[in-house]
Amino acid sequence: MKKMLLSALAVAALAIVPAFADDVPVSVQKLPAEAQKFLKTHFSQSNVVTALRDRDFADNDYTVILDNGVKIEFGSTGKWESVKSRNGVVPASVIPVKISDYVSKHYNSLGVEKIERKRYGYEVELTNDLDMKFDLNGNFLGLDD
Numbered sequence: 001m002k003k004m005l006l007s008a009l010a011v012a013a014l015a016i017v018p019a020f021a022d023d024v025p026v027s028v029q030k031l032p033a034e035a036q037k038f039l040k041t042h043f044s045q046s047n048v049v050t051a052l053r054d055r056d057f058a059d060n061d062y063t064v065i066l067d068n069g070v071k072i073e074f075g076s077t078g079k080w081e082s083v084k085s086r087n088g089v090v091p092a093s094v095i096p097v098k099i100s101d102y103v104s105k106h107y108n109s110l111g112v113e114k115i116e117r118k119r120y121g122y123e124v125e126l127t128n129d130l131d132m133k134f135d136l137n138g139n140f141l142g143l144d145d
Helices: 002-020 033-042 097-106
Strands: 023-025 048-055 060-066 070-074 080-085 112-117 121-126 131-135 140-144
Touching (some): 097 112, 097 121
Antiparallel strands (some): 080 112
């Protein structure tokens, strides 16, 4: 009897776990409109390999992986939070002009491998793994350790 009860509980637990899974695949059409527009504007030549919705208690975040090795994270409204390129650099059209100009002027042989939007501004990682911080207006704040 005890074994049957434990077995029933185990089966019930296994049935419930997928209901609380964090990442759920979604189609591109199920992404927020702002995320869809971002993809069309900056990555029209790339195809979506995977689109996932991360279900949280408060909201849904989204992760999109493209066939060119770019990973984009979107907030619940579809506003991009980070863009990372595994096989190259982040497209210049994604990077605020002032940040792009600063990188070109001071690190002209390097590209931006990752850009993250933070509360204070932006965090940028160059292709040599140098991390930099910029304010919301694109002004250089310093290097990140």
